[in-house]
Amino acid sequence: MKVSVVIPVYNVKPYLERCVQSVIRQSYKDIEVILVDDGSTDGSGDLCDKIAGSDQRINVVHQKNQGLSGARNTGIRQATGEYIVFLDSDDEWLLADGLERLLKGGTADLVAFKRVDIWNHTQRVNSADYDIDTIVKLPDTQAVFSYLVTTQQLQISACFLLVRRQLLLEYDILFPIGMLSEDIYWSMHLWQHVLTARFVNLNFYGYYHREASITTTASIRTYHSYDQIFSYWKSQCDNGCTNADAIRAYLANIWVSRGYAYSTLNDADKPEALGILQKHRDLLTYCSSPKSKRTKKMVQTIGVKATVTVLGWYWRLRGYIKH
Numbered sequence: 001m002k003v004s005v006v007i008p009v010y011n012v013k014p015y016l017e018r019c020v021q022s023v024i025r026q027s028y029k030d031i032e033v034i035l036v037d038d039g040s041t042d043g044s045g046d047l048c049d050k051i052a053g054s055d056q057r058i059n060v061v062h063q064k065n066q067g068l069s070g071a072r073n074t075g076i077r078q079a080t081g082e083y084i085v086f087l088d089s090d091d092e093w094l095l096a097d098g099l100e101r102l103l104k105g106g107t108a109d110l111v112a113f114k115r116v117d118i119w120n121h122t123q124r125v126n127s128a129d130y131d132i133d134t135i136v137k138l139p140d141t142q143a144v145f146s147y148l149v150t151t152q153q154l155q156i157s158a159c160f161l162l163v164r165r166q167l168l169l170e171y172d173i174l175f176p177i178g179m180l181s182e183d184i185y186w187s188m189h190l191w192q193h194v195l196t197a198r199f200v201n202l203n204f205y206g207y208y209h210r211e212a213s214i215t216t217t218a219s220i221r222t223y224h225s226y227d228q229i230f231s232y233w234k235s236q237c238d239n240g241c242t243n244a245d246a247i248r249a250y251l252a253n254i255w256v257s258r259g260y261a262y263s264t265l266n267d268a269d270k271p272e273a274l275g276i277l278q279k280h281r282d283l284l285t286y287c288s289s290p291k292s293k294r295t296k297k298m299v300q301t302i303g304v305k306a307t308v309t310v311l312g313w314y315w316r317l318r319g320y321i322k323h
Helices: 013-024 044-052 067-078 098-103 141-150 165-170 182-191 220-238 244-264 267-279 281-286 290-302 304-322
Strands: 003-009 031-038 058-063 083-086 110-119 123-126 161-164 197-209
Touching: 003 013, 003 044, 003 067, 013 031, 013 044, 031 044, 031 067, 044 058, 058 067, 067 083, 067 165, 083 165, 098 110, 098 197, 141 244, 161 165, 182 220, 182 244, 220 244, 220 267, 244 267, 244 281, 244 290, 244 304, 267 281, 267 304, 281 290, 290 304
Parallel strands: 003 031, 003 083, 031 058, 110 197
Antiparallel strands: 083 161, 110 123, 110 161
């Protein structure tokens, strides 16, 4: 089974070779690597061409800047493998036999694996194990999705999944252009159509946390994107989409995470962000995880504004103790 590895590239010259080499050294050799240079201006595009010259399995696509979603979509369209897996160009795969081990368990629409969070290149924390013994006893993937949401085991990032390419093409499962947190929108679409899934407790993906990265920077743009995501998927659930209750429960978990992040916003952005949280507070009706249920009770008791203030205090105290 050929595996297509899609690597979006935008101004990541210091990290790119490390990333690609972690793929090339895989013991599983039936791969193609698709480097999508998304209009880089730091020489990353030239480096892509240089790296491609060292291995015939590496293909390079140069395009005008379309953002992470546009680069990933290009990779999906260019891919020829039975499976697609996404790898961000400032991250790496940590195990040389990782891909081989993921494929040993047999075919499925989706194969989920674990990540290792890395700070300052030294501090490493493994993501929690999947409760595979419980998951394999569930009757179908709808039940699996619901269980993952309730137990907060759902890994929403596209980078931690091996996905059957035909599934993405058949149902036009692409990433939304111009939206932050695009993985959430994409993953919800994906789980609408997944019929078989496997979970592997393999610490394979090295996820590097950088201060300037999108995922570590809170901004009002993030809340705008979540506003779109909330509105779209609430509408889909109202119209009877697959996994509707579980999706609402997951959106409630996201609402809570945005409540924690509220305190990190600039003061000028807080009123608009608070308005978005107020607009979608109805999602808390569907809380299923312990954390979201606690937040729901707080909102019912003291309101949204006071709740996000308390969550901010807790978040800062937790960070202080942790460091």
